[in-house]
Amino acid sequence: MSMTLSNMLPLGTIAPEFRLPDTNSNYDYSFSDLKGSLGTLVIFMCNNCPFVLHAIEEIEMISNDYRVQGIGVIAISSNDVLKNPHDSPALMTAFAFDNKIDFPYLFDATQEVAKAYDAVCTPDFYLFDSNDKLMYRGQLDDSRPHNGISLSGNDLRGAIDSIIYNRTLKEPQKPSEGCAIQWK
Structure with a gap:
């Protein structure tokens, strides 16, 4: 899979329904x-991307x-399972179990949700406030597989804290980096 940067959906976008x-x-x-009372985190991810595997514990x-x-958490896999059989629903269930994922x-399957969110890579993070307005889109932190930087989740945690504690968001927001979504 090729390394791809997220597209950075415009801030203020209302969360596309699905x-x-x-x-x-x-x-x-x-x-x-699934939305939370204070906000909602939508994560586009998959089972076998090295960037997701690197970040899954965080x-x-x-x-x-x-x-x-009060933050709802939703993960979505949009990979074409014909091109990437590792991302079939049955293997998603096993991946969630193996990694103790207890959020949805x-x-x-149609990839329409990924297109509506302008998602292009895994992991790709979207944080919406209580009014379903996009407040953050971008990276988890500066850590990547094999770059030697420890996982902290600082960028995403800072964005979530800004919603919970009514703080100003850190700028600029850096795009996420990961495997390209496998399109049909």
Whole structure:
């Protein structure tokens, strides 16, 4: 998979609505069903991207730290499973179990949700406030596989804290970097 930078959807964009199957529960959920009282984090990810695998423990810690504070967390996989069979719904369920992911991990079979969010890489992070307005899109932190920088989640954590504690967001927001979404 080729390394890709996120497209940086314009701030203030209202969260595109969707209804997708959750591979953790076998229920279909919409954005509205899963949004948090203070804000919502949408993460485009997949099972086998080295960037996701590098960050998955920090993603889970962020989820655990902030869901109790009113931030909804949603993960979505939009990869074409014909090109990338490792991202089939059954293997998404196994990946979630193996990595102790206890937030919804949704499957975007048509790839329409990824297109609506202008997502192009995994992981790709989108943070919306309580009014569903995009407040942050970009990287988790400066750590990448093999660059020697420890994971901290500083960029994303700072953005979430700005929503929870009504602080000014750090600028500039840096794009996420990861594997290109495998399009049909």
